Amino acid sequence: MSKRNGSDEGKTNLALGRRRLLAASAGLGAGALFMPSLARAQTASCAEDTWDKIKRTGSFDLGAREATPPYGFKDKAGNWVGFSTEIAQAIHANLQKEMGGTIKLNYVPVTSQTRIPLLQNGTIDMEAGATTVTQARCKVVEFGVAPFVSSTALIVAADGPIKKVEDLSGKRIGVPQGGVGGAIFRGLNEKGRIKPAATIVGFPDHPQAFTALETGSIDTYGVEGPILEGLRAKSTTPNKWRVFDAGIDSYLQAFPFRPGSPKFRRVVDLTIVGMFNNGEWEKLYDKYFGPKADAPFPMTETIKWMAVLNSWPEQ
DSSP states (O other), X not given: OOOOOSOHHHHHHHHHHHHHXXXXXXXXXXXXXXXXXXXXXXXXXXXXXXXXXXXXXXXXXXXXXXXXXXXXXXXXXXXXXXXXXHHHHHHHHHHHHXXXXXXXXXXEEOOTTTHHHHHHTTSOSEEESOOBOOTTGGGTOEEOSOOEEEOEEEXXXXXSSXXXXXXXXXXXXXXXXXXXXXXXXXXXXXXXXXXXXXXXXXXXXXXXXXXXXXXXXXXXXXXXXXXXXXXXXXXXXXXXXXXXXXXXXXXXXXXXXXXXXXXXXXXXXXXXXXXXXXXXXXXXHHHXXXXXXXXXXXXXXXXXXXXXXXXXXXX
């Protein structure tokens, strides 16, 4: 995608790109995929409005990932960094502007298993990771505008026999506890696409799963492609492993927060679409997924669609 540098040529290219993508997606309704979720959570265990809670306490409690590169992790100096983490930091900056005062950014480590419960009990105000938007989750939390689109991938031994989903027959598949992977692979078992059925093994975090893969306790680990590329890149033997898209799904990833706070949601949404519109999202993508990143992840056509459709006009 071209950088949005404010030139007439850049604006023309963006407008043309928008028209082409909208035309291409018209028959599929793809444009609706990247708009703010219309679903509203039906229940909330924390009655206090998130905006009011942050303003009262002077603290924005962010659920962040410690070991999920490139979305969220701690660097060698102990700083919280990552694609999702930096977007959340921009949201924090805009919260301070909107509230007219200093708000402390408090990082709370979360995993796939703990993120939703910690939102529900009020421990965190929002989670910034790689959370998939699902109908079930929309019953208990809200999601902001999606900053990413991904799909399930598999990491396997580079010289091993697993080349496609059907090759998982009788194998042991690792998945994140609390993620969507378990249900996806169980469904493939039930439909007979994986036959004989594979054994599904849940892990509390990605490093544990990768260790199990290295030691032979599982045959593959299934999760978002960028996460697997990050694990492979940080491995002592990266060439020993291969990552490939399983070709079984594609889904939105967004930041969940407690329902019932329109002021907070507005800041989240406008921060994210503003980053798409002013080119900051592209800079972050290049930083964490580009060719010079630790774990490059080429921009897919679906991601390009999302970026154009979420670049809302200012007026």
